[in-house]
Amino acid sequence: MEEKIVSMENIIKEFSGVRVLDNVNFNIYKGKIMALVGENGAGKSTLMKILTGVYLRTSGKVLFDGEPVDFNTTKESQDKGIAFIHQELNLVRDLSIGENIFLGREPVGPGGKIKWRKLFDDSREWLTKLGLDEDPRELVKNISVGKQQMIEIAKALSLDAQVIIMDEPTGALTMSETERLFEVVKELREAGHSIVYISHRLNEIFEICDHVTVLRDGTLVGEEPIEKLDEDRIIEMMVGRKLSEQYPRVDTEIGEVVLEVKGLTNRFVENVSFQLRKGEILGVAGLVGAGRTELARTIYGVYQPESGEILVNGSPVSIKSPKDALKNGIAYLSEDRKENGIVLGMDLVENVTLASLGNYVGKIGNIDKSKERESTDRYIKSMSIKAAGRNQLLQFLSGGNQQKVALAKNLDTNPGILLLDEPTRGVDVGAKKEIYELINKYKQEGMSILMVSSEIPEILGISDRVMIMHEGRVSGTIDIAEADQEKIMTYAVGKEVS
Numbered sequence: 001m002e003e004k005i006v007s008m009e010n011i012i013k014e015f016s017g018v019r020v021l022d023n024v025n026f027n028i029y030k031g032k033i034m035a036l037v038g039e040n041g042a043g044k045s046t047l048m049k050i051l052t053g054v055y056l057r058t059s060g061k062v063l064f065d066g067e068p069v070d071f072n073t074t075k076e077s078q079d080k081g082i083a084f085i086h087q088e089l090n091l092v093r094d095l096s097i098g099e100n101i102f103l104g105r106e107p108v109g110p111g112g113k114i115k116w117r118k119l120f121d122d123s124r125e126w127l128t129k130l131g132l133d134e135d136p137r138e139l140v141k142n143i144s145v146g147k148q149q150m151i152e153i154a155k156a157l158s159l160d161a162q163v164i165i166m167d168e169p170t171g172a173l174t175m176s177e178t179e180r181l182f183e184v185v186k187e188l189r190e191a192g193h194s195i196v197y198i199s200h201r202l203n204e205i206f207e208i209c210d211h212v213t214v215l216r217d218g219t220l221v222g223e224e225p226i227e228k229l230d231e232d233r234i235i236e237m238m239v240g241r242k243l244s245e246q247y248p249r250v251d252t253e254i255g256e257v258v259l260e261v262k263g264l265t266n267r268f269v270e271n272v273s274f275q276l277r278k279g280e281i282l283g284v285a286g287l288v289g290a291g292r293t294e295l296a297r298t299i300y301g302v303y304q305p306e307s308g309e310i311l312v313n314g315s316p317v318s319i320k321s322p323k324d325a326l327k328n329g330i331a332y333l334s335e336d337r338k339e340n341g342i343v344l345g346m347d348l349v350e351n352v353t354l355a356s357l358g359n360y361v362g363k364i365g366n367i368d369k370s371k372e373r374e375s376t377d378r379y380i381k382s383m384s385i386k387a388a389g390r391n392q393l394l395q396f397l398s399g400g401n402q403q404k405v406a407l408a409k410n411l412d413t414n415p416g417i418l419l420l421d422e423p424t425r426g427v428d429v430g431a432k433k434e435i436y437e438l439i440n441k442y443k444q445e446g447m448s449i450l451m452v453s454s455e456i457p458e459i460l461g462i463s464d465r466v467m468i469m470h471e472g473r474v475s476g477t478i479d480i481a482e483a484d485q486e487k488i489m490t491y492a493v494g495k496e497v498s
């Protein structure tokens with residue numbers, strides 16, 4: 001019999017009368033890594049927010065080490081030994097790494113003066129443990145999203161918590177950062193800590209987790225030891241049915257060149273040239289830091305080229321800002337959800353039509369509300385967006401569902417050229433497939449799509465060609481018929497392929 005450090009019993013949670021958790025039981029065993037999985041909006045983050053005092057439960061019981069507990073704030077749960085690494089990063093961007101790690105717990109000397117030296121030295125130790133050589137005095141806003149994620153992890157580790165909750169920690173991490181994280185997580189398990197691990201990447205679950213708890217639509221489907229499960233079985237538990245072919249490839253007739261990039265160079269990319277054709281999906285692979293996001297953002301006008309040319313439909317264009325890009329029919333879905341222009345204080349309708357409002361102007365110059373509602377409902381249906389309704393504010397949607405709205409907003413501008421940066425990050429397996437089907441549909445209608453992705457199966461699954469980048473340059477381009485994981489990785493690490 002496993003020894004429980006936490007047991008949550010018959011948890012019910014309602015938000016203004018809507019039940020999002022219904023009688024859920026969840027156990028955390030001592031010295032084990034517990035996977036918590038389920039589709040977007042299943043209630044994973046909410047359950048962990050209840051455990052840690054971010055939300056109050058409607059009813060149910062929480063036991064910590066056998067004792068009933070009622071945390072009203074995160075501080076209370078932290079004091080008891082529970083650390084929570086949130087899905088959405090919670091760092092203060094204008095403070096240094098070290099200040100973030102020890103925020104609210106700064107080491108103080110006599111007279112209450114902060115011992116800066118100690119704070120930064122201790123911070124450095126935690127960073128080193130995670131394999132980071134960042135200066136703890138560096139401001140958080142100056143480091144990559146992946147590094148920021150690692151800082152959140154360092155912060156949680158420094159609390160020396162008995163239970164550490166990681167809500168999708170690897171989304172923005174490089175492969176080596178992920179490996180390092182897994183080593184640390186295993187060390188923590190060795191030392192008797194318990195980890196709750198939330199992820200949509202099932203391979204990670206099989207790599208490190210001991211037990212799997214599955215939620216579906218706010219209810220508990222089951223808890224099993226990992227040995228009893230395989231990927232298909234977990235998916236079946238999550239979505240309630242067997243999932244056929246995950247990558248629905250469609251072959252369309254590929255037309256004339258729509259976007260041509262010639263010798264594009266700036267401080268991020270060097271001499272990048274490629275063509276994108278009508279009805280084509282060009283996958284862009286590479287390691288994190290290879291310049292893929294920067295390439296997309298340069299085409300979109302966020303960064304300026306120093307030299308080189310961009311041609312749309314055969315004519316050179318000058319793109320000085322995202323506004324210019326949109327004018328030329330180029331849309332961009334950012335990898336960073338906080339940046340991709342969804343507005344948390346607005347509802348689904350407002351977000352979906354935010355960039356395409358011009359298409360909704362009626363005969364007398366007013367906004368055609370019913371048309372707006374119709375198209376929003378279409379996206380809700382085609383992407384299975386889980387929301388209380390089209391008028392729910394985005395801040396109340398789960399992470400993956402916010403991502404889907406961001407994609408809908410881009411699609412609604414009906415761009416000729418769509419730049420997608422990690423389009424399915426944080427999206428569950430079932431919804432991923434729906435997103436691929438939607439992308440395919442637009443491709444069949446003649447949209448040209450450049451898709452940056454770190455998931456090689458996704459690149460192989462739906463692109464027509466793959467371009468691989470390494471250190472800001474294109475290291476190879478392969479037709480999909482010839483592409484496989486190994487070839488892509490070889491180019492991605494910058495090796496010559498014979």
Ligand SMILES: Nc1ncnc2c1ncn2[C@@H]1O[C@H](COP(=O)(O)OP(=O)(O)OP(=O)(O)O)[C@@H](O)[C@H]1O
Nearest residue numbers: 015020040041042043044045046396397398399400
């Ligand atoms: N503050 C809130 N007010 C109203 N509804 C909410 C609130 N927080 C979450 N919800 C709803 O609760 C449900 C569960 O959301 P939750 O964020 O727990 O999902 P999740 O399993 O973490 O999904 P994901 O994998 O997308 O992160 C969703 O339908 C969401 O819209």
Ligand SMILES: [Mg+2]
Nearest residue numbers: 045087398399
């Ligand atoms: Mg979540």
